Amino acid sequence: xxxxxxxxxxxxxxxxxxxxxxxxxxxxxxxxxxxxxxxxxxxxxxxxxxxxxxxxxxxxxxxxxxxxxxxxxxxxxxxxxxxxxxxxxxxxxxxxxxxxxxxxxxxxxxxxxxxxxxxxxxxxxxxxxxxxxxxxxxxxxxxxxxxxxxxxxxxxxxxxxxxxxxxxxxxxxxxxxxxxxxxxxxxxxxxxxxxxxxxxxxxxxxxxxxxxxxxxxxxxxxxxxxxxxxxxxxxxxxxxxxxxxxxx
Amino acid sequence: xxxxxxxxxxxxxxxxxxxxxxxxxxxxxxxxxxxxxxxxxxxxxxxxxxxxxxxxxxxxxxxxxxxxxxxxxxxxxxxxxxxxxxxxxxxxxxxxxxxxxxxxxxxxxxxxxxxxxxxxxxxxxxxxxxxxxxxxxxxxxxxxxxxxxxxxxxxxxxxxxxxxxxxxxxxxxxxxxxxxxxxxxxxxxxxxxxxxxxxxxxxxxxxxxxxxxxxxxxxxxxxxxxxxxxxxxxxxxxxxxxxxxxxx
Numbered sequence: 410x411x412x413x414x415x416x417x418x419x420x421x422x423x424x425x426x427x428x429x430x431x432x433x434x435x436x437x438x439x440x441x442x443x444x445x446x447x448x449x450x451x452x453x454x455x456x457x458x459x460x461x462x463x464x465x466x467x468x469x470x471x472x473x474x475x476x477x478x479x480x481x482x483x484x485x486x487x488x489x490x491x492x493x494x495x496x497x498x499x500x501x502x503x504x505x506x507x508x509x510x511x512x513x514x515x516x517x518x519x520x521x522x523x524x525x526x527x528x529x530x531x532x533x534x535x536x537x538x539x540x541x542x543x544x545x546x547x548x549x550x551x552x553x554x555x556x557x558x559x560x561x562x563x564x565x566x567x568x569x570x571x572x573x574x575x576x577x578x579x580x581x582x583x584x585x586x587x588x589x590x591x592x593x594x595x596x597x598x599x600x601x602x603x604x605x606x607x608x609x610x611x612x613x614x615x616x617x618x619x620x621x622x623x624x625x626x627x628x629x630x631x632x633x634x635x636x637x638x639x640x641x642x643x644x645x646x647x648x649x650x651x652x653x654x655x656x657x
Numbered sequence: 658x659x660x661x662x663x664x665x666x667x668x669x670x671x672x673x674x675x676x677x678x679x680x681x682x683x684x685x686x687x688x689x690x691x692x693x694x695x696x697x698x699x700x701x702x703x704x705x706x707x708x709x710x711x712x713x714x715x716x717x718x719x720x721x722x723x724x725x726x727x728x729x730x731x732x733x734x735x736x737x738x739x740x741x742x743x744x745x746x747x748x749x750x751x752x753x754x755x756x757x758x759x760x761x762x763x764x765x766x767x768x769x770x771x772x773x774x775x776x777x778x779x780x781x782x783x784x785x786x787x788x789x790x791x792x793x794x795x796x797x798x799x800x801x802x803x804x805x806x807x808x809x810x811x812x813x814x815x816x817x818x819x820x821x822x823x824x825x826x827x828x829x830x831x832x833x834x835x836x837x838x839x840x841x842x843x844x845x846x847x848x849x850x851x852x853x854x855x856x857x858x859x860x861x862x863x864x865x866x867x868x869x870x871x872x873x874x875x876x877x878x879x880x881x882x883x884x885x886x887x888x889x890x891x892x893x894x895x896x897x898x899x900x901x902x903x904x905x
Binding site for chain 2: 418419420465467488489492497498499500502530531532533534535537539
C-alpha cells in the first residue's frame, strides 16, 4: 500500500465536519471524490482528527491510500490538480508521498489550534463565520494569566465534553495564550493531544473566569475537580481553527 | 423630513449589490425591511453609491428618511436594534441624526476603496470571497510605481466601463498604492469620485502592466488614449471593498 499525505485548508461553515456521514456534505467525502477524479481510482482517506461542523482548518493532515499500488502521480502536481476539482471552501495546500507506516492521527505528536473571539457588542459581517462574538470586555493581561493555568501535564477531564468515553484524560498543554489585536482576541492552544471539545471548553471557561473577576486559581480548582460541570461553557465551533499538526 | 445617517458593513457575496431590484436580495432592500421593523414605519433609503454584486463594504453610508416626522428613536440605540433584525452578512456600524440637507451621494467629498489580491497559484478558502486570485508574481515595488501614475487630476475615460454614459470623466485620485503582506496585496484607492468600474479596471490594468514588464509610462499612454480598449481587464468584483466615504 502506498499513498499521499495531503495538507488541507478548509472553511468549515458549509461542511458537516470532517468525517463521512451518509447524505451530509463532509470534507472527507468531497476529498475522496476529488481524489477519485484525479487518480482515476478511489483511495481510502484517513484524517488527523474528526473536526466538528463549522470548525475550520489551515493545516489539516490527511492520508490518501490505495489498496493496490498507488497511481504514479508526482506529489507536486497534486495541489493544482485537486484544487481544480475541489469546491471553493477546501484547498490542498501541499502534498507528499507518505512515509512507510505513516498515520495522520496515530503518528501525530501534537496539534495547534487557534480560537478567534470578536470582543465587541457590534456584529461584523466579515468575521461572522470565523469568530465568537463576545460582548463583555476581556482584559488581555488578566485573560493571558488565566490561560497560563492550563499549561503543563494535567488531567483535563473537567474540560472534556460530557459523555465522552476516553479513559486517559491526562494531556500536556505546551501553550495556551491570548493575544488581542483591536477587537479580536486570538487564543493559541498547543498540546500533545486534545480531548473532545477541550479547546472550546478551555476558551469558554477562560472568558467566563475573566469577566467574573476570577484568576488562575479558579482554573486550578476546576482542573482538580475533574468535573465538566465545574468548567464553563463550550465556545461555539465557528471560532475554532486547526492550525497545525506536528509529526516527527 | 428628518432621518438618520447609517454607516454599514456588509459582505457582498450573497447580495445582488446595493440597489433594490424586484425579486433580488439587495442590501438596500434588507435594510429597508429592518428599518421598518425597528421604526414601525417604512423609510426611504438612499445610498452613497450603487455597489455591484459581490462588492463588499466596511463604511457604506446610507440615509434613512421619513416623509412625515421621523420616529423619535435615539440614534445610539439604532445599531443594536437594527443588528438584531438584519441578516448576518450586514451590520450597522454607527448611526447619527442626519444633518439638514444631507445626501449620502451628493454630499460626499470622496471615497476610499481597498482592493485585495491574493498573489499565489494556490487557492485559499478563507480569502476566496474577498480576494482576486492572481497567480503571476507581482513585484511590490514595480507595482507601486505603476500605481503612482494614476494619482492626480486626470481624465479617466479609459478606466470607465464601456457603455457608461457619464460625460465628465475627469477625477482627482489622491492615492493609489499597493502594499504586500505575505501572499496578499492590498490596493488603496482614494479619490473625489470614481467612474463606473474604475477601481477594478485600474487594478486589472496595473497588474497586467506589471507582469508584462511595462512601467508607469504605459499607464500614462492609456490615460491619454481615453479609450477603454487600451486599458486592461476589469478585476473581479469580489476583491473590492468600499472602505470609507468622506464628508465635510
